[in-house]
Amino acid sequence: MIAITILKNLRAPPLMNLVFANRKLSFYDTSSTPKTKEDNAKLHREQEQRNAEDVLFDMFASEETGLISMGKFLAGLKTTGIRRNDPRVRELMDNLKKVHKLNNYETGSSAETQHLNRETFKAVVAPNIVLIAKAFRQQFVIPDFTSFVKDIEDIYNRCKTNTLGKLADYIPQLARYNPDSWGLSICTIDGQRFSIGDVDVPFTLQSCSKPLTYAIALEKLGPKVVHSYVGQEPSGRNFNELVLDQNKKPHNPMINAGAILTCSLMNALVKPDMTSAEIFDYTMSWFKRLSGGEYIGFNNAVFLSEREAADRNYALGFYMRENKCFPKRTNLKEVMDFYFQCCSMETNCEAMSVIAASLANGGICPTTEEKVFRPEVIRDVLSIMHSCGTYDYSGQFAFKVGLPAKSGVSGGMMLVIPNVMGIFAWSPPLDHLGNTVRGLQFCEELVSMFNFHRYDNLKHLSNKKDPRKHRYETKGLSIVNLLFSAASGDVTALRRHRLSGMDITLADYDGRTALHLAASEGHLECVKFLLEQCHVPHNPKDRWGNLPVDEAENFGHCHVVEFLRSWAEKADQSSEECKPEAVTSKTQADEEICSTSDLETSPTTSPIPTPVESGSRAGSGRSSPVPSDAGSTASAGSSIDDKTKPGL
């Protein structure tokens, strides 16, 4: 019988703080003190938050002065896609101004370039720490935003040289555009922003307003009512052709007849009691909310010109009235004016990219986090945009690009990558079907570089990039899963990890291996599997110098202690060391279990310093009869020596 020594100074029970590169996951706490789930979650959040503020300071502070340069910090934040004027970091920016004022700076530095000590920095960032920590942990939908942006810039520059296309000239305001204008803005569902070119130049929404008014009608009336008036089919005809479908309804809300009909629903059903002016304000306020408060204006000259040059649109209106398409109480003149007003609302690429991102994000604006539309509404809007959004090119666009989009006669192209990002491209020259030439080229090049096409296979298509993938993601999650499997006694899961070719000797931030966790939790089967079949070393030391056998002892698992002791004796007697390749060789039983190999890395670089990358478990003095794969352990970021700069 082995005597179990319960150490007086028993350290904290297993808490796995996994760090890989600049990223840390704390997720598992087997604390024996009974706590409610909420307590644990709260404790966990507080701990994470405290960690994050200190870690950020350590990442950017100068060792010489012990101060952090806020200029450097904000530049680092920008590389993740978060801008200084993002509403989600408003408190941080306000705090900087307050501190700057309080310090009465005379050094010439601005609020945004001042240097702060640890405590001040922590107080300044505290209100926005959740977002900031997420940014630096690379937990946004595009983790390596810097690399992504470089690729986007390349595509942008290629499109810039394309001088094909003609300006729309049915009204003078459109004919006066500069054909060289070319702007592109991106906003992800996490509010990561990138803009290049003429992104602040105002232009009118034109047909890009159509999906937005359709969304309001859907939100307020529901799809049943809306689609009792307007169809869902591509018309197969010109966007302003005098034609209705077989049910005497306009084909869909993306062509002129359908959009005029949607405007009539707004007037007669959504807000029957509002005056024309009120409906205009009401609609504009929806657009503004979708854009996170960015620029939405109105161009009166365009409105007047549109109304002047609207024979066809009036003809469509009368034709629909003749066919009883409109709801009762429709005032056609008011409806037509409202339609021209929607087309004449003014905006820019920046604002439109946020609108596109709100559509990508199920109706929630990424920058303000306001829930503007219900997700079901957005699903319907995107479905129609997918099949009908680019005039007579819609079929080809759906085939080649495979994403919902809406183009307009002023040269805009709103592209939505659902659950990822919104993109707005603006360049006035149009092709013969009315789509912006540069915008179209951009969309087509985008999906040939990235696997964004709706029907790209995310798993097996290897010739396209997936910017959604974190370079550490699959490996990191595998480490998390590995340690979790060991701690929860899941031998089958451990087998899968082994079959996937994973290094089973990987350790967490505290130097704790799967064997440590299996031993501390008393999972003898797992301990046996790890030693007998994976041939992991029986004596790795964690950061406190504890062996797996110490863990088993500390937590009173006699059977595991016994097994580990006799294993150690045998190992000491045997001079033959286990071969490293045995770690991944399969037994017959293993063959029966499906293999999941997701050890993937990409050669991208991190936009921010990665302080723990310098640490490596190789050479950390771990005594083991089995030479472990030090390289992969190091890449997991288990920096034992560098305790001053733990990763996020």
Ligand code: GLU
């Ligand atoms: N104002 C234009 C019209 O109704 C919109 C055209 C468009 O962008 O497709 O004719």
